[in-house]
Amino acid sequence: MLRLPIFGTxxxxxxxxxxxxxxxxxxxxxxxxxxxxxxxxxxxxxxKVLVSIDRVEELQHITWDEDASMLRIGTGVTxxxxxxxxxxxARFPSLAKAAGLVASPLIRNMATIGGNINLDTRCRYVNQxxxxxSAIGGCLKSGGDVCHVVPKGRSCVAAMSxxxxxxxxxxxxxxxxxGPNGRRDLAMADYYSSDGIAHTRREAGEITAEVCIPxxxxxxxxxxxxxxxxxxIDFPLVxxxxxxxLSGSGHDATIVAATICLGVLAARPKLLRADKLxxxxxxxxxxxxxxxxxxxxxxxxxDNVPYEAGYRRSMLxxxxxxxxxxxxxxx
Amino acid sequence: xxxxxxLHMKVNGEDVEVAAPPHFTLLEVLRYKxxxxxxKQGCDKGDCxxxxxxxDGTARLSCLTLAAQADGRKVRTVEGMTAxxxxxxxxxxxxxxxxxxxxxxxxxxxxxxxxxxxxxRAVSRDEVAEAMAGNLCRCTGYVKIVDAIVxxxxxxxxxxxx
Numbered sequence: 001m002l003r004l005p006i007f008g009t010x011x012x013x014x015x016x017x018x019x020x021x022x023x024x025x026x027x028x029x030x031x032x033x034x035x036x037x038x039x040x041x042x043x044x045x046x047x048k049v050l051v052s053i054d055r056v057e058e059l060q061h062i063t064w065d066e067d068a069s070m071l072r073i074g075t076g077v078t079x080x081x082x083x084x085x086x087x088x089x090a091r092f093p094s095l096a097k098a099a100g101l102v103a104s105p106l107i108r109n110m111a112t113i114g115g116n117i118n119l120d121t122r123c124r125y126v127n128q129x130x131x132x133x134s135a136i137g138g139c140l141k142s143g144g145d146v147c148h149v150v151p152k153g154r155s156c157v158a159a160m161s162x163x164x165x166x167x168x169x170x171x172x173x174x175x176x177x178x179g180p181n182g183r184r185d186l187a188m189a190d191y192y193s194s195d196g197i198a199h200t201r202r203e204a205g206e207i208t209a210e211v212c213i214p215x216x217x218x219x220x221x222x223x224x225x226x227x228x229x230x231x232x233i234d235f236p237l238v239x240x241x242x243x244x245x246l247s248g249s250g251h252d253a254t255i256v257a258a259t260i261c262l263g264v265l266a267a268r269p270k271l272l273r274a275d276k277l278x279x280x281x282x283x284x285x286x287x288x289x290x291x292x293x294x295x296x297x298x299x300x301x302x303d304n305v306p307y308e309a310g311y312r313r314s315m316l317x318x319x320x321x322x323x324x325x326x327x328x329x330x331x
Numbered sequence: 332x333x334x335x336x337x338l339h340m341k342v343n344g345e346d347v348e349v350a351a352p353p354h355f356t357l358l359e360v361l362r363y364k365x366x367x368x369x370x371k372q373g374c375d376k377g378d379c380x381x382x383x384x385x386x387d388g389t390a391r392l393s394c395l396t397l398a399a400q401a402d403g404r405k406v407r408t409v410e411g412m413t414a415x416x417x418x419x420x421x422x423x424x425x426x427x428x429x430x431x432x433x434x435x436x437x438x439x440x441x442x443x444x445x446x447x448x449x450x451x452r453a454v455s456r457d458e459v460a461e462a463m464a465g466n467l468c469r470c471t472g473y474v475k476i477v478d479a480i481v482x483x484x485x486x487x488x489x490x491x492x493x
Contacts, residue, residue: 002375008333009353009399030397037356037395038376049333050353054400104465106380106392106442232464233378 002041031115075114094222121158156196166241179206199267225323239263292321343411358393369409380466383438390445409437423479431470
């Protein structure tokens with residue numbers, strides 16, 4: 001049996017109340033709670049008050065804003081809703097796929113897209129019981145002063161393990177952050193930093209209210225690949241999101257632009273330098289090989305999550321190549 | 332110490348008023364305040380699904396649901412399943428011998444019932460395997476559980492049409 005630490009709760013019913021509640025000292029936001037509660041039960045943090053978003057109607061929308069050419073998703077929308085939404089499935093298949101691959105159906109019924117965007121980084125030396133951690137004297141992220149992944153490292157390399165973050169980044173999504181000073185929008189690609197202890201640029205008292213995804217104007221092909229030990233429940237061991245802009249819809253279409261984003265390396269999702277892919281014919285077998293090579297060459301894995309880093313890095317090549325193959329086949 | 336919460340919920344059709352500390356999960360409220368010990372405390376961190384209950388008709392993990400999140404909502408636990416007769420799912424689980432130690436069964440029943448109610452049709456084995464991927468069973472090897480849920484879906488669909 002795992003016990004939660006003692007805290008108070010608040011359940012505001014509007015965005016304004018939510019922001020006000022978050023301004024209180026010791027306030028911590030809880031969305032679905034599927035990652036936060038296990039972490040609290042493991043004694044990773046001790047918030048004074050948990051502020052729940054689940055009664056805030058303003059965070060519950062999926063809106064196709066055709067005028068602005070944007071899909072707007074409120075961050076309180078659950079991953080089940082996104083995975084089951086037919087229109088998202090048709091127009092942003094990689095997002096629907098990633099949302100549908102998170103953990104298990106029960107967790108997806110609770111977990112929200114906002115929670116997945118702000119998912120805390122994970123490490124095999126952190127996401128353990130208090131007793132387990134005490135045996136190794138903690139680490140940079142959990143009350144110690146050493147890193148067990150990079151022994152002489154001075155900064156935390158816990159891994160960004162969200163399934164939706166690489167996909168949203170590859171789709172060029174923007175975040176609407178609402179705080180005491182109003183709303184600011186920023187690109188997901190700029191939202192994360194390489195510090196595993198505080199890996200987002202979320203300011204104090206700020207909440208992620210909306211994620212906006214630009215609706216593509218030309219032919220695109222997007223895919224998400226995730227490798228896990230088991231088919232359900234597990235976090236990814238490697239994750240690859242790719243989004244190709246193509247010159248047309250035919251078999252001989254070439255790549256105009258490519259965005260490939262890797263997760264689970266360190267605290268920051270990694271956007272690959274993929275200029276090499278420009279002009280290649282999408283359906284050529286060689287294209288898949290090049291994508292696999294890019295993932296392998298630029299994806300430097302660490303021993304921060306289960307499985308050996310070297311093996312995971314080899315799997316980047318395999319999963320990168322396979323993902324393109326599946327995409328070509330499905331077109 | 333923060334003040335206790337006074338929760339108003341409809342548990343298995345009955346209005347319930349219960350006080351609980353804010354750091355209690357829904358599972359703790361059900362088990363330790365309302366004596367509804369059908370929902371099981373397994374891993375307590377969302378991996379096993381033994382604590383599955385339905386909140387406003389959706390299957391959720393009660394070990395990761397804060398008590399405050401259930402306030403004002405309808406909660407259904409395995410205790411609410413049997414009215415005058417056994418539910419077709421219970422009947423089929425029994426017939427197929429789909430429970431051995433039985434620890435996962437309440438969670439399986441809650442997740443399966445929410446799923447079958449939503450589908451309202453006969454479902455395939457593959458669909459069941461996918462839908463039940465959050466409920467672990469260490470005894471049966473799942474074959475009989477899947478058989479039972481598929482059979483129950485056929486009975487429930489036939490009833491709906493008949």
